[in-house]
Amino acid sequence: MPETIPQDSVGLVQPQTLHVDQPLELECGRVLPSYDLVYETYGTLNANASNAVLICHALSGHHHAAGYHSDDETRPGWWDSCIGPGKPIDTNRFFVVCPNNLGGCHGSSGPGSQNPETGQLWGPDFPMMTVKDWVKSQAQLADALGIHRWAAVVGGSLGGMQALQWSIDFPDRLANAVVIAAAPKLSAQNIAFNEVARQSILTDPHFHGGRYYLHDTYPRQGLILARMVGHITYLSDDAMRMKFGRDLRSGRFHFGFDVEFQVESYLRHQGETFSRNFDANTYLLMTKALDYFDPARECDGTLEKALSGTRCNFLVTSFNSDWRFSPERSREIVNALVQVGRNVSYAEIDTPKGHDAFLLPIPEYRKLFGAYMGRVAEAVSDA
């Protein structure tokens, strides 16, 4: 934690755990007999439980979206730039809920947790999760918290896909879906990058078919590579040029394969940090959930049809330098929603920051996001 907690921080927060004993039927055909969901909440739920906002996290995210866990924590939650008093998701007005998704590695049931039926760690036997499954489990959390209808379900990237899935699967249980830097499905190129990431993990000699826990090791190198390739897709060419250019660490060539360029150093650092904090099986599972996401698939491939049963209002936002999920992908969602007559607004933020921009405190982004959420809050107090 910094010396003093900033005025616009939610401050010290504590994760909670919901244990669900009701079996969860999964899209893959398997059933999760019981499970834990770890989550955090910020702000206060109002008397008629109408001011709740669900935050859905992205590939490597978790439940710790805002504030600090302890005095020792140097950095706040992953979306602290947008969640807090006076921020776009204003905790003075909203009750914010952020769970760690099933299959994750930050406390919710996942490959690294115990299979209650065998008493062993799940490892690679943990069932494959889809966005639809996550949404279903999040609805269980909503029930447990007494929230019948979210004022908004909000997410960026894979989180935005969950928000979109919510609008399809539970049309009456949300007033707004905020879909940021997402896509209606992955492109072949997106899947290709995910596959490179997976192969780097799967072929690491320390992977042991996903049972590395039993060998007291983990596929560190595989995770590092996976994150490095992922990270390249999160930044734009311009962002990399501005941040690193062709800068050399020591100012001259060494004619070898050690780190020479700053960008190499940065990627290795990102990969190494990530490999220490993330589970390989979870990474595999999350990238598959991304690949499988395609709500139009069960509607003859027409997104309009998939969205025809939705009822909520939509805000779709993209970033012009994002090439992972480019503005065109967001516009596919917008066009389909217009075609079926839904209330939808769309803004494209001008920034060189690439896909990662959705996590950053970019003034125009915060202004637009804040204006939309302000309206959401007004509708809540009118209710």
Added chain:
Amino acid sequence: MRDDLALISRWIPRGARVLDLGCGDGDLLAHLQNDRDVNGYGLEIDQDNIAACFAKGVNVIEQDLDKGLGNFQSDRFDYVVMTQALQAVLRPDSVLDEMLRVGREAIITFPNFGHWRVRSYLGFKGRMPVSSALPYEWYDTPNIHLCTVKDFEAHCRERDIRIIERQVVNRHHRSGTLTRAWPNLFGEIAIYRVTL
């Protein structure tokens, strides 16, 4: 609300599906939504305006009119509105065609370059006209395709666009004997409702 918007809103029936090109801060759509139960979308590129639309609860889509309306299906709307923007797009003729493709009717307003004050500004002063309806200098004006009432109507004839209704008004958005008798000379703002 701006007077021209008040005039336009009278032409739009309850429950209509409306697309507003260059919707600004969303005043017209907010009014139509609240009073006439209209299902509307605005297109806008200025992000201050987009934020203002968000705050009003108006559907607004960031989209550059110069890139066309190809993302909207034909006959998706009952009315496609464009106020004071025809003169600022790269190809007013294509925008007009597109408006009539995605909508049954188009409602368009533009400053009339045939107004006597504009003519005399250029004729007597020999300078590019600057007025309350055209407040820019020649070098910074967004108005790159100005036209007169006669120009617009000639274009409509050429393209077989039918003019359903016309209102040519002065700067106070009123029409009088002069604007009715000599619209191209005394009208400052032209408002048209057209269809194919």
